[in-house]
Amino acid sequence: MSTDPPADGPSRTLGKHAVKIDGVSKSFGKTVALEPVWLKIRRGEFLTLLGPSGCGKTTILNLIAGFLEADKGEIFIDDELVTQVPPHQREIGIVFQNYALFPHMSVTQNVAYGLRTRRISKAETETRVREALDLVKLQDFADRRPKQLSGGQQQRVALARALVIRPRVLLLDEPFSALDRNLRTAMQVELKEIQSRLGLTTVFVTHDQTEALSMSERIAVMSRGSIRQIGTPTEIYDHPQNRFVSTFVGDANLFSADLLRKTAQGARLGVGGTTLDLDTYQDDLPDPGPVTLFVRPEQCTLTAPDQPGAITATVALSVYQGSHAELHLDCPASEDGRVMLRVPCGEAQDAGTKVGLALPQRGPAIYAKEGGPE
Amino acid sequence: MNKRPFLGWFASPSILIAFGITASFLAIVQYSLRAHVPGSLDPGGFTLENFTTLLKAVYGQAFLNTVLLCFWTTVFTLLIGYPLAYAMIRAKSLALRSAILLISLTPLFLGEIVRTYSWMIVLGNRGFLNASLIQLDLIDRPIDFMFTMTGVVIALVHFTLPIVVVMLAAALSHIDRNLERAATSLGAGRVRCFLTVTLPLSIPGIVAATSTSFAWTFSAFATPQMIGGGKVQTISTLVYQVGFASFNFPLAASLSLVGLLFTIAVLAIFNTGIRRLEQMGAH
Ligand SMILES: Nc1ncnc2c1ncn2[C@@H]1O[C@H](COP(=O)(O)OP(=O)(O)O)[C@@H](O)[C@H]1O
Ligand SMILES: [Mg+2]
Numbered sequence: 001m002s003t004d005p006p007a008d009g010p011s012r013t014l015g016k017h018a019v020k021i022d023g024v025s026k027s028f029g030k031t032v033a034l035e036p037v038w039l040k041i042r043r044g045e046f047l048t049l050l051g052p053s054g055c056g057k058t059t060i061l062n063l064i065a066g067f068l069e070a071d072k073g074e075i076f077i078d079d080e081l082v083t084q085v086p087p088h089q090r091e092i093g094i095v096f097q098n099y100a101l102f103p104h105m106s107v108t109q110n111v112a113y114g115l116r117t118r119r120i121s122k123a124e125t126e127t128r129v130r131e132a133l134d135l136v137k138l139q140d141f142a143d144r145r146p147k148q149l150s151g152g153q154q155q156r157v158a159l160a161r162a163l164v165i166r167p168r169v170l171l172l173d174e175p176f177s178a179l180d181r182n183l184r185t186a187m188q189v190e191l192k193e194i195q196s197r198l199g200l201t202t203v204f205v206t207h208d209q210t211e212a213l214s215m216s217e218r219i220a221v222m223s224r225g226s227i228r229q230i231g232t233p234t235e236i237y238d239h240p241q242n243r244f245v246s247t248f249v250g251d252a253n254l255f256s257a258d259l260l261r262k263t264a265q266g267a268r269l270g271v272g273g274t275t276l277d278l279d280t281y282q283d284d285l286p287d288p289g290p291v292t293l294f295v296r297p298e299q300c301t302l303t304a305p306d307q308p309g310a311i312t313a314t315v316a317l318s319v320y321q322g323s324h325a326e327l328h329l330d331c332p333a334s335e336d337g338r339v340m341l342r343v344p345c346g347e348a349q350d351a352g353t354k355v356g357l358a359l360p361q362r363g364p365a366i367y368a369k370e371g372g373p374e
Numbered sequence: 375m376n377k378r379p380f381l382g383w384f385a386s387p388s389i390l391i392a393f394g395i396t397a398s399f400l401a402i403v404q405y406s407l408r409a410h411v412p413g414s415l416d417p418g419g420f421t422l423e424n425f426t427t428l429l430k431a432v433y434g435q436a437f438l439n440t441v442l443l444c445f446w447t448t449v450f451t452l453l454i455g456y457p458l459a460y461a462m463i464r465a466k467s468l469a470l471r472s473a474i475l476l477i478s479l480t481p482l483f484l485g486e487i488v489r490t491y492s493w494m495i496v497l498g499n500r501g502f503l504n505a506s507l508i509q510l511d512l513i514d515r516p517i518d519f520m521f522t523m524t525g526v527v528i529a530l531v532h533f534t535l536p537i538v539v540v541m542l543a544a545a546l547s548h549i550d551r552n553l554e555r556a557a558t559s560l561g562a563g564r565v566r567c568f569l570t571v572t573l574p575l576s577i578p579g580i581v582a583a584t585s586t587s588f589a590w591t592f593s594a595f596a597t598p599q600m601i602g603g604g605k606v607q608t609i610s611t612l613v614y615q616v617g618f619a620s621f622n623f624p625l626a627a628s629l630s631l632v633g634l635l636f637t638i639a640v641l642a643i644f645n646t647g648i649r650r651l652e653q654m655g656a657h
Contacts, residue, residue: 065555065559067555067558086563087555087558087559088558088559088560088561088562088563088567089561090559091561092559093559094555094556094559096552096555096556098550098552100550100552100553100555100556101556102553102556102557102571103575104574104575113557113560113562113570114560114561117560117561117562117566118561161556161560162559165560165561
């Protein structure tokens with residue numbers, strides 16, 4: 001633990017963890033919004049909460065911000081216990097999905113709001129508002145009202161307003177979901193630049209896996225009120241630990257397989273009439289019996305249909321994608337009867353062609369059958 | 375051809391009503407321009423005399439009373455109605471929300487006469503209010519509520535509250551909760567958050583509630599008639615008195631007409647003032 005000189009205001013002890021969530025849970029009546037969750041966010045880290053709508057992402061943000069009270073558990077910010085601290089004393093910056101700019105104030109007044117509540121001098125307020133507007137490239141819009149700005153500009157005002165108070169943590173709740181695709185990409189880059197320049201601890205919420213993979217240092221994948229896996233984007237994409245993560249992030253081919261026995265490196269499987277010895281990265285393997293074998297499209301290779309060890313399949317559809325073609329195969333060994341893989345455009349095949357499918361030894365993962373214990 | 379085949383059917387009742395209103399309005403205009411023949415219900419020839427009669431002090435006093443009643447009723451209704459509406463929108467418990475709604479709406483269901491009689495019982499010299507104040511040793515002698523402006527205002531506030539609470543609640547419920555959350559996250563405590571975000575954003579609702587309350591109180595009749603007991607004359611009570619005690623229909627008609635124009639003028643001035651304010655705020 002180190003004590004850095006304070007940026008402003010009373011001195012703060014700067015611990016290693018900007019945010020620590022310790023067994024926090026939350027229910028609304030009978031709806032469990034959040035199962036007990038443990039999460040540590042490092043200082044300066046860009047962490048993304050990724051999951052489908054209704055999985056509890058906003059609930060976590062609201063708990064960190066103090067808008068909701070946890071049923072159980074404790075929350076620490078900069079190693080300070082804040083569970084009982086009211087939201088206006090938590091020094092957290094928030095960007096809402098709908099921006100939530102004050103419609104009756106100008107851009108300058110919006111950005112200055114958090115400085116006025118802190119009774120910061122007029123001169124300093126002016127300087128800091130100008131700096132914040134420079135940061136988001138909105139110098140020329142200082143006197144406008146929010147409704148006179150485009151969606152992207154409103155987004156930037158919201159960001160400037162949250163940043164100008166030098167928050168301990170920045171929370172963003174699906175900030176780009178209302179923007180069109182080009183603008184979204186531009187804003188992603190801009191946010192990422194600002195965040196790393198300021199070294200700002202950031203919790204970013206999205207249901208868009210591409211956005212999560214491209215922006216985050218770490219991703220917490222959530223479903224139904226709990227965190228299913230936390231890791232770097234590479235870990236999440238290459239080594240998903242369960243079926244939910246494998247299908248939610250990236251494309252997945254799921255085969256019905258039989259786990260014959262566990263081996264030193266992994267497991268021996270029967271799949272599509274052949275056997276496969278798998279080297280696995282997984283911590284736990286399911287018990288021998290029927291299992292699901294997960295393979296990324298780019299891990300499958302096309303072979304001749306009669307090649308030993310290959311799974312048989314028939315081309316159902318080939319979809320031209322510009323840089324490559326997507327080949328959809330009918331494959332009885334697949335759980336939903338279909339397998340997808342990507343091939344160079346020249347290697348696309350006609351519907352009805354019989355092909356073989358070879359699976360690699362490394363990369364795929366084994367999960368318990370859907371509905372069974374995971 | 376017609377894209378909305380039922381529109382005509384749906385609109386027909388409103389045409390009927392519009393016709394009725396126009397007809398009665400024209401009748402009033404016509405009456406107001408006729409001479410009063412004492413002892414007869416039929417009016418005499420055309421004249422402007424009714425309007426010159428209205429310049430007498432007694433009518434001026436009634437106009438003044440009416441405006442004062444409207445003003446104070448509106449002020450107190452807003453002061454009571456705003457917190458009620460706020461609590462109704464923001465209370466966490468459904469039971470509390472329903473209770474507030476029920477309490478603020480009951481005056482609508484009571485009926486004018488029952489409600490006003492209840493107030494006469496409460497406000498009388500030996501009524502509930504004076505008895506309580508004396509019991510609590512707050513006063514020695516009963517305060518005169520009956521037949522005073524104060525008493526009429528108290529009863530009118532009760533009368534106006536439902537409409538104001540409903541209008542303010544509608545306005546408050548349209549304020550995005552995230553705006554208050556944003557203010558809070560930026561360091562604003564409850565009071566600052568209310569004064570800088572919630573209150574300014576509910577101004578359109580306050581304006582609408584004010585105009586409505588004004589018009590609502592302006593047209594009130596039973597309450598000033600029974601609680602004012604002839605001591606607090608308003609335009610409505612005077613119309614009644616002139617028309618149905620003295621049977622001077624022409625004068626009653628001209629009084630009604632001037633009252634109507636007066637209400638329109640007051641609301642117009644009010645709305646222009648607000649628009650000016652808004653324009654100033656926008657720059
Ligand atoms: N104020 C609330 N009252 C009742 N249920 C709520 C409330 N807020 C959230 N929930 C429920 O909690 C769950 C998680 O919600 P939320 O955190 O908003 O999900 P996400 O942001 O991931 O879409 C959902 O099932 C939602 O319906
Ligand atoms: Mg959400």
